[in-house]
Amino acid sequence: MTGGPAVLVGIDGGGTRARLRLATPEGALLAEGEGGPANIATDAGQAWDSIRQALELALSRAGLSGAEYRLVAVAGLAGAEVSGAMARFLARPALFARLDIVSDAYTSCVGAHAGEDGAMIAAGTGMVGLAIAGGATRRVGGWGFPQGDEGGGAWIGLEAVRLMLCAGDGRAQRTVLSEAVRARLADEGAEPMLWAVGARAADFARLTPLVCTLAEQGDAQARGLLARAGAEIEALLAALRAADGFGALPCCLLGGLAPVLRPYLSAGVQAGLSVPRGHAIDGAMLLARRLHEAAPEAPGDSQPE
Template identity: 30%
Template sequence: MINSGDTVIIGVDGGGTGCRVAIGTSSDGVLSRAEGGRANAASDAALAVKNIVFTVEDAARLAGISEAALSQATAHIGIAGILGTEDSARIASALPYKTITVTDDRPTAVTGALGNQDGYLLSVGTGAFAAANKAGEFTFLGGWGFYVADQGSGAWLGRAGLEQVMLCHDGLADHTPLTRALFEKFGGDPNELVSFSMSAKPGDFATLAPDIIAGAHAEDPWGQAIMKKGADHLIRCLARLGFRTGDTLCLTGGIGPHYAGYLPESFLSGRMQPLGSALDGAFQLASSNATQQLESN
């Protein structure tokens, strides 16, 4: 049971493969966490809202937080697919909490990983982006979504894998053990593969990424080549952000750490483990917002 004077804090991290929620109070911190369905505002905004609400309710029940207290909460919602203020406002207006900030998932990832310190982030999961934090100012590259960006991401790897399979099937490239294994997931039937691709969301493509990473680790030539291609893009992003040898670098997301072996060794001299997750960042930002509100009253 929470104290009546406590502000309920909600942090949400949503993406193409799932939604994660941390809930707690301003005085006690995180009390419980829950996971739910995918929450990508660009792919399906209505589904994103539905899954956020359900997952927050699950976390609230675990923490013993009432519906009335939940309605007075301060929330920071960091989800993939937010493309501007109109998207943020539309998602915020559909959620039943008192104070809501909606951003894309980049600020929450940087805050969670680096805290308040300067450094660089390569966040690579279903999607991908690079970021720099310099004296509290964030600069981002990428994160524009699967259809026009997200190079190196899980979704990008999965789609690249299926593209290579079809090239091999047409005799325009040579099969490797990895491409044969990917093809077998569709029964060796190109029509099944194409049917999958016509309706697949980024998160669906990303389910193939672990196979590609494992294949590259097993020295499959195509697997290694596509991982190197993804790494080359990430290296260009770091250079554009001003990264220099020795600077703090953090690799996060389900795919990010797997790129360490494809980056120049000198880039890893200042590598740090993330201080927290994007979910931790969302909760931290919501807590900061709640504190500022109290101080301004």
């Protein structure tokens, strides 16, 4: 792991799965591997297990032995900005000769703009905006669910549940959306009025496809909910561009909800969005290459503070 030729490792670790890519310092792809959830704030041990699983799978597919190579890695991990999360992850046995950890939002932005200055808004289970300009970074939103992440999949699911609860106890009239949510939860064997107690962000996000389906069918309440999510995207974009030096940056809309929510943006905002030039895993690989080139022969472990 600490000696021999260098192999670059890029990692994209989110709340649902981890992706890992191996490449030569010259950029030749060797193999990829996959693992489970890798949010180091919610469960650092699970994240370590997921990344180890992805690494072992990628090494096997490439026909390599990790002990014979110096693995230089950059990991973009969900939860990296949470106090103590990185330390809990790094307390586990080292998997790489060198490792830098950044947020998954950062690698997403780097990948979307191929390492150049730019901004991005990621619309998935959560919602976050990030911009990079001249080495400076600006972040808006993405402060976690339920206190933040407005407009993301978990938020959409929570708002749908709130509508169902109000209709269920008579504070509001029952609607197509409220009854669809009630039926979905009941079909899963839950008591709909109590289901949300103890539910996590991913649980709420699983209701978002139901909202999207009803919106596609023309349901006004579902469409209104997605329109509110679209307004959150526009608010994030305005906040990103409000600071000096960030106003003219190209911006990409990323994440699983991007194609769903894009039609709910104003025509001007839609026209101003850029096409992503890469993904989070591409950003992690680009940063791993920079890390290796900065000190290609550096021995031993290098962990971030």
